[in-house]
Amino acid sequence: MHQWITHAPEETMHFSERLAVFLKPGDVLTLSGDLGAGKTVFTKGLAKGLGIQEMVNSPTFTIVKEYQSGRLPLYHMDVYRISDEEDIGLEDYFDQDGVTVIEWAENIPSWLPDDRLSITIERVNERERTITCKASGSRSKHINEEISNDERASD
């Protein structure tokens, strides 16, 4: 488990922008944290790091949005309104050639792949957040090591 502290939305974006460098097709990142913690801000940085040009917004009503203009496709999911009992076919994305990032992934535990990087964002105060990354498989462990060894991640 690794932890970072950010002091502004730009710092959270900077961190996820760096993380994007290490991602490969089929990688899955889950984002947990209260309303307004910074999950969408994190995803915006990730998209930037993948070279995605489009504006990234929360897909709360569409559940999943795909962005194709970057180094890898990005599948951005928000399952705030979904429960674990529903089968909405999200797992079909996990083995495609893009990167999946899931806001509120704790709502759908049975649908998540075993190997995933679980990211928790906690609000400390108005502008401060802790970002915790926990790996649960060989691929996510590798990503976690790379971002931890990346000196530019906490610039």
Ligand SMILES: Nc1ncnc2c1ncn2[C@@H]1O[C@H](COP(=O)(O)OP(=O)(O)OP(=O)(O)O)[C@@H](O)[C@H]1O
């Ligand atoms: N260090 C920080 N990192 C990220 N966001 C921050 C930080 N400090 C302040 N903020 C603010 O917190 C808010 C985070 O909003 P965001 O939409 O990313 O939250 P969210 O976790 O996606 O919420 P939701 O569950 O509603 O989707 C933004 O208004 C952002 O400007």
Ligand SMILES: [Mg+2]
């Ligand atoms: Mg959001």
